[in-house]
Amino acid sequence: MWLQEALCSNPIWRSPENWCRSQPNQSSDIFSFGIVMIYIMHNIMAFHISQEHLSAKDMWRPILRRDISYFADEDSLNRLLTHMGKENEFFFRLIELAGSFTPGDLRQPFASWDFVQPELRDLPEI
Numbered sequence: 001m002w003l004q005e006a007l008c009s010n011p012i013w014r015s016p017e018n019w020c021r022s023q024p025n026q027s028s029d030i031f032s033f034g035i036v037m038i039y040i041m042h043n044i045m046a047f048h049i050s051q052e053h054l055s056a057k058d059m060w061r062p063i064l065r066r067d068i069s070y071f072a073d074e075d076s077l078n079r080l081l082t083h084m085g086k087e088n089e090f091f092f093r094l095i096e097l098a099g100s101f102t103p104g105d106l107r108q109p110f111a112s113w114d115f116v117q118p119e120l121r122d123l124p125e126i
Contacts, residue, residue: 022084
């Protein structure tokens with residue numbers, strides 16, 4: 001049985017499903033594994049935010065925005081939204097975040113991180 005409605009893990013290591021209080025699944029585990037691998041291999045905490053943001057009521061906003069920027073193409077975001085369902089309070093928040101990128105503030109897809117080994121960049125996206 002999967003946990004639901006519970007916030008598991010440290011905020012900067014949490015999967016998008018968990019942030020959105022949706023049912024975690026195998027994708028959540030793969031996501032967490034990938035985040036840990038990035039840290040182990042490159043000493044990068046992909047979702048690190050300032051202490052000020054970390055203590056904010058909407059700390060989810062900068063973390064999920066980076067999540068979308070780094071790991072969510074249109075197809076994977078749509079799969080996550082379908083998994084969550086429109087009744088989820090984060091459904092429209094994620095759509096708003098996905099639309100917040102501008103020409104001066106582009107997404108930074110993980111697949112384009114040239115300093116990361118091709119084998120690690122080839123891990124499945126969320």
